[in-house]
Amino acid sequence: MTPSTPSDSDRLLLDRAIDGELTAAEQERLRRRLSEDPEFREEHRDHETVVRLLRELGQSTPVPSDDFMAERRSLIMAQTVERETAQAELSDARAGLLKAALSLVASIAIFAVAVWVGLRQPDGQVGATAPSSTTVLSTEAVDALVASDRELAVGMLALAPPGGLGRVDLALMIGEDF
Amino acid sequence: MHSEIAALVERFVAGDDSAFAELVARYERKVYQVAFQIVRNHYDADEVVQETFVRIFKRRNELGKVSSFTSFLLRVATNYAIDLHRRQRSHDRWPEEDTPAMAQLQTILSADVRTPGDDFRDRRLMVEIIRALDTLPPRQRLTAILHDVQGYSKREVAEILECPEATVRSNLHIARTKLKKILRKRLRTEE
Numbered sequence: 001m002t003p004s005t006p007s008d009s010d011r012l013l014l015d016r017a018i019d020g021e022l023t024a025a026e027q028e029r030l031r032r033r034l035s036e037d038p039e040f041r042e043e044h045r046d047h048e049t050v051v052r053l054l055r056e057l058g059q060s061t062p063v064p065s066d067d068f069m070a071e072r073r074s075l076i077m078a079q080t081v082e083r084e085t086a087q088a089e090l091s092d093a094r095a096g097l098l099k100a101a102l103s104l105v106a107s108i109a110i111f112a113v114a115v116w117v118g119l120r121q122p123d124g125q126v127g128a129t130a131p132s133s134t135t136v137l138s139t140e141a142v143d144a145l146v147a148s149d150r151e152l153a154v155g156m157l158a159l160a161p162p163g164g165l166g167r168v169d170l171a172l173m174i175g176e177d178f
Numbered sequence: 179m180h181s182e183i184a185a186l187v188e189r190f191v192a193g194d195d196s197a198f199a200e201l202v203a204r205y206e207r208k209v210y211q212v213a214f215q216i217v218r219n220h221y222d223a224d225e226v227v228q229e230t231f232v233r234i235f236k237r238r239n240e241l242g243k244v245s246s247f248t249s250f251l252l253r254v255a256t257n258y259a260i261d262l263h264r265r266q267r268s269h270d271r272w273p274e275e276d277t278p279a280m281a282q283l284q285t286i287l288s289a290d291v292r293t294p295g296d297d298f299r300d301r302r303l304m305v306e307i308i309r310a311l312d313t314l315p316p317r318q319r320l321t322a323i324l325h326d327v328q329g330y331s332k333r334e335v336a337e338i339l340e341c342p343e344a345t346v347r348s349n350l351h352i353a354r355t356k357l358k359k360i361l362r363k364r365l366r367t368e369e
Contacts, residue, residue, distance in 0.1 A: 015351050019332075050357045053300075053307045054326035060304070061211045061327075062220065073202050076228055080235035081195040 216259035230255040249337035310360040318353040
């Protein structure tokens with residue numbers, strides 16, 4: 001056969017030969033080409049050299065020591081499992097704190113509602129204990145007080161500042177001038 | 179082996195931390211070796227190993243859907259290694275006398291490592307091939323590293339790189355041909 005520049009299909013044949021993928025017929029074709037064509041032989045030799053060097057490169061990869069790898073493993077576990085555990089604990093702590101804060105707010109709200117409801121009671125016990133407070137002079141408080149104790153209302157009117165909130169209602173309820 | 183790995187992965191996904199530790203122990207060297215061939219220095223290969231397993235840990239919910247844990251792991255590793263290597267090159271971190279190729283040359287020339295064709299010409303060729311590999315586009319380079327350097331099959335490389343096997347064949351062929359041309363040219367220049 002006349003020597004010729006190897007074609008792409010020749011090179012593919014070389015690739016497959018190096019990777020051990022040729023059929024019997026292809027092996028025969030390769031053998032014939034190699035024996036007849038020096039240029040193809042050179043191509044084959046260079047191709048083999050490249051692949052051999054690449055394979056040897058793999059064998060020359062440094063292998064870290066067992067101690068080094070064990071140290072790295074600890075570091076990886078610290079960055080993953082242990083960090084996640086710590087984050088979960090932090091998250092639990094935050095949730096506990098939030099729960100406590102919500103409980104406190106709820107307690108304050110319940111207390112405030114209780115005070116407000118107490119001020120609305122018809123017997124007026126809560127309101128009666130704070131005659132000087134402007135809260136006592138609110139319309140609702142006055143209604144409650146007048147209904148239960150007119151005399152107390154008179155006292156309230158006397159204590160209420162002129163023009164104070166609810167003074168008119170208070171006076172009208174007990175039938176006096178305001 | 180495969181079913182053993184599959185069982186470990188299943189336990190890991192279910193939240194068993196000891197299964198994760200076992201997977202790290204089994205695969206860390208494999209990841210290191212592939213990473214080293216891409217980044218060409220110990221420090222970055224070490225970083226790739228750590229970052230790969232941290233990413234795997236974070237993405238453990240995806241593991242139920244992957245067909246091969248090894249391929250998924252090496253895909254994460256090679257993607258990170260390629261990015262790291264690209265960043266290094268763009269920042270030009272390595273002075274001329276301290277290139278990754280030269281660092282690996284030191285390893286090759288050290289007394290501990292004996293190359294099978296142990297003569298000067300082979301060693302020089304080895305350095306040339308490391309330099310030549312660096313000039314290839316990432317996909318061709320990765321294909322050559324995974325197949326020829328690390329010895330993965332074409333099917334495995336296709337799974338790692340998420341491409342058809344035909345693409346692996348084609349990239350491998352192009353990579354080998356380019357490497358051959360570069361080697362010939364350099365050796366001819368020196369002669």
